[in-house]
Amino acid sequence: MIAAGHGTEVIPVWNKSNREHVIIGSEPSDVRKAVDAAIGKLGWKRAYYVDADHIRLETVDRFIAPSDFYTIDVADTIGKTAGGDAVRKFAERHPELSGKIEIPGISEPFQTTRESIERIAAKYLQAVVDAEKIYRHIAKAKGEGKFVTEISMDETDSPQTPVELLVILAAIADAGIPIQTIAPKFTGRFNKGVDYVGNIAQFEKEFSDDLAVIRFAVQKYHLPKNLKLSVHSGSDKFSIYAPIRRALERFDAGLHIKTAGTNWLEEVIGLAEAGGDGLALAKEIYAGALEHVNELCAPYATVIDIDRNKLPSKEAVNGWTSEQFVAALRHDPKNKSYNPHLRQLLHVGYKIAAQMGGRYLDALKQHEKFVSRNVTENLYERHLKPLFVG
Helix, strand or coil: CHHHHCCCCCCCEEEEEHHHHHHHCCCHHHHHHHHHHHHHHHCCCCCCEEEEEEECCCCCHHHCCCCCEEEEECHHHCCCCCCCCHHHHHHHHCHHHCEEECCCCCCCCEEECHHHHHHHHHHHHHHHHHHHHHHHHHHHHHCCCCCEEEEECCCCCCCCCHHHHHHHHHHHHHHCCCCCEEECCCCCECCCCCCCECCHHHHHHHHHHHHHHHHHHHHHHCCCCCCEEEECCCCCCHHHHHHHHHHHHHHCCCEEECCCCHHHHHHHHHHHHHCHHHHHHHHHHHHHHHHCHHHHHHHHHHHCCCCHHHCCCHHHHHCCCHHHHHHHHCCCCCCCCCCHHHHHHHHCCHHHHHHHCHHHHHHHHHCHHHHHHHHHHHHHHHHHHHHHHC
């Protein structure tokens, strides 16, 4: 609502993956109930969605009723060759992909061959086939046009080239999937809860090139006009927000950015800032996370970099003041007390708070003034404003 007051349209999407539901024992219907209650209380009149995050065919059914946004994850089938002569037929359908490809917004043309296009199709075509199966399964249950479809290809080894992304989008168009967002792989590390690690100039080039490819593919293959790039684990990546905004402005494009747990961390900051029993609960959460570090980190091993030698002991944290705890956890690299290792551990430590049940939720209500201020300032001042408002 603050962003809307500055002329920026933001559509909120609440998401929770099957993995997260399994870890804390919740159900997708719980998310829908909480979201609808919050929307009603706030009086929000614009669009909003509930995302079934990173779903596959074997996990999608529990999300059918409560969700209206589906992030279809096909990373596991990238590199698996499609059966029969699917690759050959794809190349035959798309002779325009072989030869010189000029994409407005990308300075140099691409030179391809029939063989190079078949190699790309062999790598990605089966993933699109699987995405279509999942899409058709959802559409059969919910009806065409009644949900948003995203395809995620970010959890793979290397970034897609512009030509690879173009081939993927052509295949998606062939499959008749009305995709509205796509999550490619980018250069660099997108670790949970901390800033981007990598070559910022290279990221900006990849992001800009991907926007150019999307604009080109929308026109060439009649994909939905509102097709957007999606950046996963996009929260807290402060160093790339300026490059993202520059590119969005150049292409007059929208963006789907997934905030990975940043609100949960601000809740803990708010509790610590409140002092007293709020601070005590924050310390208890950290102690529990430290005790179960192996269990909590295992599911997220590829998206965290924690040096355990830099995690303070439970005893040390128990002696901290509110100011010390907040300084260690809040994402402020200019503060010498900021500890990204502690922050990443708490990021994946949400199970500890979930196991507290009502005690944690009651603490949030009791200290709502501190919690809500931190959550709001973080989302707007550190995320929405630099990305979209200025």
